[in-house]
Amino acid sequence: MKIVKLDARLSNFPVQTCTRFDLSPENYTVEVQAMSAEKLPFILPAVFTIGPRADDRESLLKYAKFISAHDKQSNHVNELVQGIIEGETRVLAASMTMEEVFKGTKEFKQTVFKKVQLELNQFGLLIYNANVKQLVDVPGHEYFSYLGQKTQMEAANQARVDVSEAKMKGEIGSKLREGQTRQNAAKIDAETKVISLQRAGESDKEGIKVRTEVKVFENKREAEVAEANSELAKKKGAWTKAAQVAEVEAAKAVALREAELQGEVET
Structure with missing residues (x-):
């Protein structure tokens, strides 16, 4: 106090x-x-x-x-x-x-x-x-x-309206999300297919390139083999001709020697 x-x-x-x-x-x-x-x-x-x-x-x-x-x-x-x-x-x-x-x-x-x-x-x-x-x-x-009763009734009615709107928004949102999910899935599938085709095309290009290079290599090898065979054939021909000449020369030498020996015998 x-x-x-x-x-x-x-x-x-x-x-x-x-x-x-x-x-x-x-x-x-x-x-x-x-x-x-x-x-x-x-x-x-x-x-x-x-x-x-x-x-x-x-x-x-x-x-x-x-x-x-x-x-x-x-x-x-x-x-x-x-x-x-x-x-x-x-x-x-x-x-x-x-x-x-x-x-x-x-x-x-x-x-x-x-x-x-x-x-x-x-x-x-x-x-x-x-x-x-x-x-x-x-x-x-x-x-x-x-x-107070009026306010409570208005609040209850507003609550029901809010619940209905929330439910409607939830359903719409669910449908939208479902549609977006499908659209995204379709988009992903399409992009996946495009990527697959691109990769397949790149793979085909790479395969064609490899096969082309292999074919070129094979043709080159065949050309080289053909050239080697031709060269070998030429050499074989030359060898055969030389052998024939040598054989003729040898026969001539033998004949000449025999003639010489015969001449000596006759002498």
């Missing part, structure tokens, strides 16, 4: 007076019955934690002047705080439709806090915390219940 002492600043008098008060905040529970622009009533249950603004001397002076003389939980303070909260909430609610209040609950609450704080400033009070519960219907005017 923090106690603050404010001087009365009566420096010209021998005796000065002072006021002591507690700075700890208090909780104030309210249930504001407000009405929208369409004259539809509703209840705003809330708990405000309110206390003196401890960080501002001017606010402390205001609090000391207007509030400190009363107990925090006194009817005077409770009625003051509750009156400010109810008044600002009702004024704000009267300027909004029920649907605006329902859809903008967060903004509505924040605006209420700001307006209430502006009024509390003149008493040196500060909202330290504020918790607002769910807006409640007044018996006989179940507007929020109907809106």
Whole structure:
């Protein structure tokens, strides 16, 4: 508990007076019955934690002047705080439709806090915390219940639509993937066939080249063999002719020798 002492600043008098008060905040529970622009009533249950603004001397002076003389939980303070909260909430609610209040609950609450704080400033009070519960219907005017049911039905319908769309997208995506898979497979098959034909053509070209080279080599060898045979035949002819000449020469030599010998015998 923090106690603050404010001087009365009566420096010209021998005796000065002072006021002591507690700075700890208090909780104030309210249930504001407000009405929208369409004259539809509703209840705003809330708990405000309110206390003196401890960080501002001017606010402390205001609090000391207007509030400190009363107990925090006194009817005077409770009625003051509750009156400010109810008044600002009702004024704000009267300027909004029920649907605006329902859809903008967060903004509505924040605006209420700001307006209430502006009024509390003149008493040196500060909202330290504020918790607002769910807006409640007044018996006989179940507007929020109907809106909640409507929202739930819309959400359920939207969920079914989303599921149907997701399912449809899934089926379409599956068909697209299946088609793409087939197209890719066909493309790969075609490319494979082209590559196979290219390789087959290259293989045939290589085979033709090899066979051509082999044929050229064989023809060359045959030509060389033919030339060798021709050369051999020529040599054989020359050899045969030389042998015949030699044989004739030998026969002539024998005949001549025999003639010589015969001549010698006759001599």
